[in-house]
Amino acid sequence: MEPFTTHTGRMVPLRYSNVDTDQIIPAVYLKRVTRTGFADGLFSAWRSQPDFVLDRPQHAGATVLVAGPDFGTGSSREHAVWALQDHGFRVVVAPRFGDIFRGNAHKGGLLTVEAEQEVVESLWELAESDPGAELTVDLEACELRVGERTVPFTVDGHTRWRLLEGLDDISLTLGHADAVAAYEAGRHPWLPRTVEVPG
Amino acid sequence: MPRTLAQKVWDEHVVRSAEGEPDLLYIDLHLVHEVTSPQAFDGLRLAGRRVRRPDLTIATEDHNVPTDLLGGPIADPVSREQVETLRKNCAEFGVPLHRMGAEQQGIVHVIGPQLGLTQPGLTIVCGDSHTSTHGAFGALAWGIGTSQVEHVLASQTLAQEPFKTMGITVDGPLPEGVTAKDVALAVIARIGTGGGRGHVLEYRGEAVRSLTMEGRMTLCNMSIEAGARAGMVAPDATTYAYLQGRPHAPAGRLWDDAVAHWESLRTDEGATFDREVRLDSASLAPFVTWGTNPAQGAPLTGSVPRPSEIEDPVDRQAAERALAYMDLAPGTALRDVAVDTVFVGSCTNGRIEDLRAAAGVLGGRRVSDRVRMLVVPGSMAVKAQAEAEGLDRVFTEAGAEWRSAGCSMCLGMNPDQLGRGERSASTSNRNFEGRQGPGGRTHLVSPAVAAATAVSGRLAAPTDLEG
Numbered sequence: 001m002e003p004f005t006t007h008t009g010r011m012v013p014l015r016y017s018n019v020d021t022d023q024i025i026p027a028v029y030l031k032r033v034t035r036t037g038f039a040d041g042l043f044s045a046w047r048s049q050p051d052f053v054l055d056r057p058q059h060a061g062a063t064v065l066v067a068g069p070d071f072g073t074g075s076s077r078e079h080a081v082w083a084l085q086d087h088g089f090r091v092v093v094a095p096r097f098g099d100i101f102r103g104n105a106h107k108g109g110l111l112t113v114e115a116e117q118e119v120v121e122s123l124w125e126l127a128e129s130d131p132g133a134e135l136t137v138d139l140e141a142c143e144l145r146v147g148e149r150t151v152p153f154t155v156d157g158h159t160r161w162r163l164l165e166g167l168d169d170i171s172l173t174l175g176h177a178d179a180v181a182a183y184e185a186g187r188h189p190w191l192p193r194t195v196e197v198p199g
Numbered sequence: 200m201p202r203t204l205a206q207k208v209w210d211e212h213v214v215r216s217a218e219g220e221p222d223l224l225y226i227d228l229h230l231v232h233e234v235t236s237p238q239a240f241d242g243l244r245l246a247g248r249r250v251r252r253p254d255l256t257i258a259t260e261d262h263n264v265p266t267d268l269l270g271g272p273i274a275d276p277v278s279r280e281q282v283e284t285l286r287k288n289c290a291e292f293g294v295p296l297h298r299m300g301a302e303q304q305g306i307v308h309v310i311g312p313q314l315g316l317t318q319p320g321l322t323i324v325c326g327d328s329h330t331s332t333h334g335a336f337g338a339l340a341w342g343i344g345t346s347q348v349e350h351v352l353a354s355q356t357l358a359q360e361p362f363k364t365m366g367i368t369v370d371g372p373l374p375e376g377v378t379a380k381d382v383a384l385a386v387i388a389r390i391g392t393g394g395g396r397g398h399v400l401e402y403r404g405e406a407v408r409s410l411t412m413e414g415r416m417t418l419c420n421m422s423i424e425a426g427a428r429a430g431m432v433a434p435d436a437t438t439y440a441y442l443q444g445r446p447h448a449p450a451g452r453l454w455d456d457a458v459a460h461w462e463s464l465r466t467d468e469g470a471t472f473d474r475e476v477r478l479d480s481a482s483l484a485p486f487v488t489w490g491t492n493p494a495q496g497a498p499l500t501g502s503v504p505r506p507s508e509i510e511d512p513v514d515r516q517a518a519e520r521a522l523a524y525m526d527l528a529p530g531t532a533l534r535d536v537a538v539d540t541v542f543v544g545s546c547t548n549g550r551i552e553d554l555r556a557a558a559g560v561l562g563g564r565r566v567s568d569r570v571r572m573l574v575v576p577g578s579m580a581v582k583a584q585a586e587a588e589g590l591d592r593v594f595t596e597a598g599a600e601w602r603s604a605g606c607s608m609c610l611g612m613n614p615d616q617l618g619r620g621e622r623s624a625s626t627s628n629r630n631f632e633g634r635q636g637p638g639g640r641t642h643l644v645s646p647a648v649a650a651a652t653a654v655s656g657r658l659a660a661p662t663d664l665e666g
Contacts, residue, residue, distance in 0.1 A: 017517050018392055018492045022631040027610045031263065031277040033237035033284045045633045069513060070393040073426060073492070074629060075610075076328040077235065078344035096393050099428055100328060104344035117513070156360065158220050169346070170246070173354045176215050176223060180251075180356055183214040183225050190449035190457040191227055192316045194257040194295050 001109045003166030007090045008136040009063030011127040012054055017068035021101060024072065024080040038079050039086035058131035066123045067094040072101025081105050091137045095120055106159050107169065113137060113144065113153050139164060201467035203364045204433050205399040208339040208464065212322045214356055221358040227321040229351050230307045231258040231294065233285040235326030239349035240288040251355045253293040257316065258285060260299045261306045262612045266575050266602035278613065305578020305604040308332040308546035312416065313580055315445025319434035319461040324351055329546045329628065331422040335415035337434035337464045339399070342423060362428050365398040366472035369406035371480040376662060378556070379414035380548060380626070380645035382406065383421035384486035388496045390476060395427030398473065401466060402432050406480040412441040413552040420547045421628055424493035433465040485660045487533055488630045488643040490521035497533065499648065499660055505529040524632055525640050533658050536642065540623040541572040541653040543646055545609035548626035549577025553646040554585045558593040560650035560661045565598055567656035572599035573615060575607040599653065611636045624652040
């Protein structure tokens with residue numbers, strides 16, 4: 001995973017709450033067996049309507065998505081993260097995120113930032129009135145900076161460290177193989193196995 | 200120190216705990232399907248890794264499979280490639296697979312319990328958000344993304360942030376005609392789609408205890424629609440009676456040992472939840488959604504809300520958008536809403552008791568001429584059982600379509616989809632925009648309400664058909 005330290009980019013104001021992962025990428029796009037190439041599915045139902053915010057020319061090339069509360073609820077599909085990244089987003093700012101989406105995002109290096117509704121509203125207004133305005137998302141300092149304003153945000157320490165270092169979770173865990181083996185040796189004898197039916 | 204059920208299961212699975220790091224948890228059972236696994240298997244191949252415990256892993260084909268024919272190749276080439284990729288991956292990595300049409304094939308959350316693999320006290324994960332279903336047995340079960348699928352395949356563990364707990368108590372007996380699905384929809388309407396965020400829900404109280412295992416599965420299944428990490432019900436005699444004798448359930452002395460352990464899996468007297476919610480069962484009634492998220496629901500006797508009367512500006516705007524999408528006028532009586540499609544099935548309501556409930560309403564009646572009704576069993580075993588009981592004939596004689604097992608119209612990855620502007624009453628779990636097909640509109644209901652709606656052509660409870 002590519003490390004995430006600080007990112008500065010323009011914003012797309014998505015004034016919707018409860019943006020579930022079916023909206024981010026509909027099921028029909030999940031049939032692929034690759035990890036890339038999902039940008040065409042991003043918000044595809046909404047993008048088929050005229051003047052959807054993502055397609056307004058003034059927001060072309062923006063890299064920060066600013067959305068309403070409960071972004072990424074619903075299905076666990078990590079394709080939602082891949083689609084946002086394939087489109088060019090590096091950060092999503094919203095008052096609340098679905099748990100599974102947030103976890104998936106951080107696995108792949110897409111930063112989710114929780115901000116108060118009031119902050120989100122002010123970012124929406126700024127992005128609409130001045131689409132060229134840039135937001136800086138500083139993961140080292142844990143703050144958003146826009147114009148004269150600085151807004152702190154919180155990310156748990158472990159996630160922050162992994163993102164800053166761009167670490168691969170699986171390698172970290174396989175480093176604890178001895179602990180896993182020790183745990184396995186003490187598991188209850190009645191626990192089910194999928195390939196063997198007890199007699 | 201007194202602990203909650205969820206905490207006990209967590210504590211028993213900690214492989215490694217370190218200050219400032221999430222606990223590393225052991226995973227007892229990993230369920231795999233074709234949609235969220237191909238990139239995970241690719242990742243293993245790229246890194247030269249193997250599946251650590253294929254014997255704790257099981258795969259099935261469910262999301263893409265057509266339900267109207269068996270044995271033949273899947274017509275959609277992209278769906279076919281995904282299913283064939285799963286077959287290749289399972290063969291290469293030694294993971295047991297239930298293929299389309301096989302005796303035990305079905306929706307991943309239906310076959311785990313059916314095979315007796317889902318047991319109390321287990322940690323269970325799957326690249327699917329409705330993994331919460333398995334919490335009905337007192338297992339800690341949650342949905343994960345594809346990166347985590349790869350992590351579990353490689354290590355049989357997951358690093359997890361700590362959770363909070365929420366006790367949801369439904370006091371008193373359930374009124375006649377109120378089902379687990381109605382309880383689930385009422386809970387979600389109460390706490391909201393983000394209300395369970397970061398929490399494991401434990402369902403308690405007389406109404407929950409009175410539910411069958413299948414009812415408890417329906418309830419836990421919908422926990423994710425309240426944003427919860429998982430949902431659980433403590434195991435009891437109902438749980439043991441369901442499990443005993445199933446293919447992968449322990450037997451003989453091991454059964455006794457297991458039950459002795461399972462008896463300890465309950466929230467201790469004096470343990471505290473981070474949050475508690477209480478519902479009086481007498482206040483519950485058949486429930487239906489009117490909007491585009493599962494929290495936008497109301498009793499069937501109610502009406503479509505007036506957004507102008509909603510105080511919270513975010514909720515008001517969401518309701519306005521939902522009504523525009525659903526093409527519903529504020530104040531419309533829910534019983535006046537006409538549908539053209541009824542879907543009975545899914546990991547929420549595709550089990551034998553769900554089919555019995557629907558057939559019980561349809562028996563001797565006809566599906567309205569204006570309605571197309573699809574009945575899709577959750578697994579091939581459910582299908583066989585229903586056919587042995589003659590339920591398939593009840594459905595077909597009433598004018599419904601009787602299908603093979605799969606996820607089907609719950610998410611329309613296979614050909615079973617709503618057309619643009621079509622409106623369904625559906626026993627599935629999500630009424631999101633376009634969930635059942637682009638431009639389709641979904642009202643979530645219980646199997647009994649689905650069947651009554653199919654007969655009347657408008658949202659209806661079984662009691663509405665009498666007299």
